[in-house]
Amino acid sequence: MEFNSIETPIGPEEDRRPSLRNHRLRRGVYILPSIFTVANLLCGYYAVLATYEGQISDFDRAAGAIGLAIVFDSLDGRVARLMGTNSEFGKEFDSLADIVSFGLAPAFLAYAWGVRAMAAARAPESLHLVQLGWLIGFFFVGCCAWRLARFNIHGMAPGSSRYFVGMPTPAAAGMVAAVVHAFNWPVQSSLMSVLWLLLLVALGVLMSSTVRYFSFKDIQWTRRRPSLAVVLLAALLGSIVYFSRITLLLIASAYVAHGVVFYMVRVVRRRLAARPA
Numbered sequence: 001m002e003f004n005s006i007e008t009p010i011g012p013e014e015d016r017r018p019s020l021r022n023h024r025l026r027r028g029v030y031i032l033p034s035i036f037t038v039a040n041l042l043c044g045y046y047a048v049l050a051t052y053e054g055q056i057s058d059f060d061r062a063a064g065a066i067g068l069a070i071v072f073d074s075l076d077g078r079v080a081r082l083m084g085t086n087s088e089f090g091k092e093f094d095s096l097a098d099i100v101s102f103g104l105a106p107a108f109l110a111y112a113w114g115v116r117a118m119a120a121a122r123a124p125e126s127l128h129l130v131q132l133g134w135l136i137g138f139f140f141v142g143c144c145a146w147r148l149a150r151f152n153i154h155g156m157a158p159g160s161s162r163y164f165v166g167m168p169t170p171a172a173a174g175m176v177a178a179v180v181h182a183f184n185w186p187v188q189s190s191l192m193s194v195l196w197l198l199l200l201v202a203l204g205v206l207m208s209s210t211v212r213y214f215s216f217k218d219i220q221w222t223r224r225r226p227s228l229a230v231v232l233l234a235a236l237l238g239s240i241v242y243f244s245r246i247t248l249l250l251i252a253s254a255y256v257a258h259g260v261v262f263y264m265v266r267v268v269r270r271r272l273a274a275r276p277a
Contacts, residue, residue, distance in 0.1 A: 032083070033090055036076035037097050043069035044101025051109045054116070060184060062109050063177035067248070069101035070170040095148045102173035103144030107137040107200075110176050114196035117186040129193055136197045136204075143204035144169045150208075156215065164213045167206040171213065171255050175203060178252035182245040206259065213259040 043065040050062035076094060080086050115133030119126045147166050156164065179199075187193045239247040 033076045033080040034093065036072045036079060037090070037094050040069045040072040040076065040094075040101050041097035043072065044097065044105040047101070047105035048108055051105070051112045054112060056184060056186065059109065059113050059180055059186065062105070063181040066101065066105055066109070066173050066177040067181075069105075070174050073098065073101070073170055091152060095152055098148055098169055099141075099145055102169040103141040106173040106176040107140045109180060110140070110196065110200055111137045112186075113180050114187040114193050117188050118190060118193050129190065129197075132197060133193075136200050140172075140200050140204045143207045144172070147207040156217075161217050162215055164215050166209050166211060167203070167213050167256065167259060168215075169207060171252070172203040172207050174248075175252045175256050176200070178249045182249040184245075203256070206256070211259045211263045213255070 047062040047065040047069070050058045050065065073094070076090075080090055111133045115129050119130045147169050150166070151164075154165065156162075179196075187196055236247075
């Protein structure tokens with residue numbers, strides 16, 4: 001006995017269900033990078049609040065919050081690229097969060113840790129240091145905003161994604177946080193306060209300069225690596241956990257310095273090549 005199969009026609013509502021599900025999934029994927037950006041922004045906001053409290057432990061917590069913001073900032077971009085969810089909204093949102101976490105928060109922390117203690121001591125030179133401190137702090141924030149705006153327009157160095165043009169803002173903020181975390185006690189010497197402000201000026205200049213810095217975006221983490229690399233990575237992580245003050249300061253200082261050193265080497269090579277034989 002034969003049975004004729006009857007096919008039920010699919011209506012327009014059933015036709016749209018897969019596309020609606022895909023659209024919702026697509027919207028959900030975009031949320032994940034934004035979560036890391038929000039976490040970055042939250043860390044910057046907390047760093048400002050902790051700095052405002054003004055205790056030594058608060059300064060250290062503020063420095064730690066800036067360090068966490070750097071981690072979240074690196075994750076949101078990598079997750080977006082991995083999932084193919086890059087968008088103009090995400091780029092602008094990330095830049096706004098970076099201004100808070102890597103501009104305002106470290107500038108406020110640098111002023112409170114390196115200048116405000118001198119003002120509290122009521123030293124004769126404290127008034128000038130306070131005026132110079134907030135001015136240089138604003139210079140740091142302005143250079144941070146300049147760096148982010150230029151990156152949104154021009155992107156990475158021409159022809160390669162291996163280099164940033166100018167020091168990235170997380171590196172400048174990381175240098176401030178690493179120094180505060182390493183030395184802990186606020187600056188109470190006028191000479192050290194001046195040197196601290198000069199460091200902020202140098203960081204601002206490097207952010208707005210054309211000095212190239214490694215981006216480490218070309219590292220393929222899924223490729224096989226020698227076992228020695230795993231051992232070195234484990235040793236580095238252990239050093240950060242148990243000797244965080246000196247280790248983080250060395251890492252931040254090395255990254256800030258390597259761009260300047262390579263720039264000077266390139267300048268010397270060009271001058272030597274331009275000399276007549």
